[in-house]
Amino acid sequence: MSSTAKPTPQAPSLHLRGVRKAFAEVVAVNGLDLEVTSGECFGLLGPNGAGKTTTIEICEGLTAPDSGVVELLGLNWSTHAEELRQRIGLQLQETQFSEKMTVEETLRLFRSFFRRGITVEDSIKTAQLEEKRSARVGTLSGGQKQRLAMACALVGDPELLFLDEPTTGLDPQARRNLWDLLDRLKQEGRTIILTTHYMDEAERLCDRVAIMDHGRIIALDTPPKLIASVGGEHIVEFAATSQDNGATGANGAAAVDPALLTAIDGVESHRLTAGIHQLSVRELHTAVPKIFSVLASQGLHLDEFRTHSATLEDVFVALTGRNLRDE
Numbered sequence: 052m053s054s055t056a057k058p059t060p061q062a063p064s065l066h067l068r069g070v071r072k073a074f075a076e077v078v079a080v081n082g083l084d085l086e087v088t089s090g091e092c093f094g095l096l097g098p099n100g101a102g103k104t105t106t107i108e109i110c111e112g113l114t115a116p117d118s119g120v121v122e123l124l125g126l127n128w129s130t131h132a133e134e135l136r137q138r139i140g141l142q143l144q145e146t147q148f149s150e151k152m153t154v155e156e157t158l159r160l161f162r163s164f165f166r167r168g169i170t171v172e173d174s175i176k177t178a179q180l181e182e183k184r185s186a187r188v189g190t191l192s193g194g195q196k197q198r199l200a201m202a203c204a205l206v207g208d209p210e211l212l213f214l215d216e217p218t219t220g221l222d223p224q225a226r227r228n229l230w231d232l233l234d235r236l237k238q239e240g241r242t243i244i245l246t247t248h249y250m251d252e253a254e255r256l257c258d259r260v261a262i263m264d265h266g267r268i269i270a271l272d273t274p275p276k277l278i279a280s281v282g283g284e285h286i287v288e289f290a291a292t293s294q295d296n297g298a299t300g301a302n303g304a305a306a307v308d309p310a311l312l313t314a315i316d317g318v319e320s321h322r323l324t325a326g327i328h329q330l331s332v333r334e335l336h337t338a339v340p341k342i343f344s345v346l347a348s349q350g351l352h353l354d355e356f357r358t359h360s361a362t363l364e365d366v367f368v369a370l371t372g373r374n375l376r377d378e
């Protein structure tokens with residue numbers, strides 16, 4: 052096959068079928084199917100060890116899968132590695148730059164790897180590094196280093212951009228700055244595939260997300276549809292104890308019959324984790340007074356009570372019974 056073959060016009064930006072990768076006994080990626088269309092911002096979410104980085108490194112051509120089909124822009128790594136390197140941008144989880152080089156020198160070096168691309172000047176502007184152009188990389192803050200990594204990923208004007216945990220370790224302001232940059236890249240119509248374990252990041256940036264656990268995709272949809280799949284828009288959490296003697300059940304929680312709670316109109320589900328009752332609820336204003344009266348009728352009083360809008364974190368909990376940060 053010629054190395055200048057063009058992708059078919061309908062080719063998805065990314066196409067994975069039955070991709071598997073094991074490291075000795077550990078199956079990091081376990082039969083993954085995935086399709087990402089052009090112009091999409093797609094998120095791979097999941098707890099530590101779910102297989103996100105391995106998946107993205109297989110897509111980037113850095114790790115060979117044991118089996119399965121991997122196509123980017125209609126091309127695959129075994130026949131079109133050079134062309135793919137020219138057309139994709141990578142931001143790895145940790146990029147080791149030369150600390151002694153300046154921002155501008157680093158970008159000139161990266162620009163030299165690509166036949167075509169944007170100017171070094173434009174990449175500095177896009178990443179808002181104008182004031183740091185002559186600074187040595189070793190003197191940059193964490194957020195500035197991440198923006199430099201992003202600028203290096205962009206300097207070849209990629210059609211497809213891979214970002215592995217782009218905001219991990221950044222302070223809230225640096226995260227928001229990076230989100231703004233990603234918004235601009237989305238508006239330019241680039242396809243972006245990112246991994247994150249920040250659910251708010253995925254909700255804010257991604258058109259669709261795949262939730263991974265133990266090397267598999269356990270849910271895939273738009274963030275609003277995934278959140279709607281939990282059943283209720285709101286999550287009510289409470290801990291209760293007996294008014295008489297503080298008697299508690301397992302995990303220190305007062306024994307509340309779950310059937311009484313799930314019988315309440317608008318309560319979609321109930322879960323008890325580490326003494327905290329968690330209810331998925333359609334409408335707070337109708338359900339909460341009824342929850343209070345059930346507790347009162349059982350002689351229980353509240354120790355803790357809070358509500359929040361359902362998030363992707365709640366989707367993960369509903370699907371696995373675990374919190375994303377448990378492990």
Ligand SMILES: Nc1ncnc2c1ncn2[C@@H]1O[C@H](COP(=O)(O)OP(=O)(O)OP(=O)(O)O)[C@@H](O)[C@H]1O
Binds near residue numbers: 074103104105
């Ligand atoms: N080179 C390797 N050698 C051995 N085991 C590996 C290697 N790379 C990954 N693994 C294992 O494969 C599993 C998936 O790891 P991976 O890094 O892909 O997960 P992740 O979802 O990206 O996690 P994190 O959010 O912590 O980066 C883990 O159990 C990990 O320990």
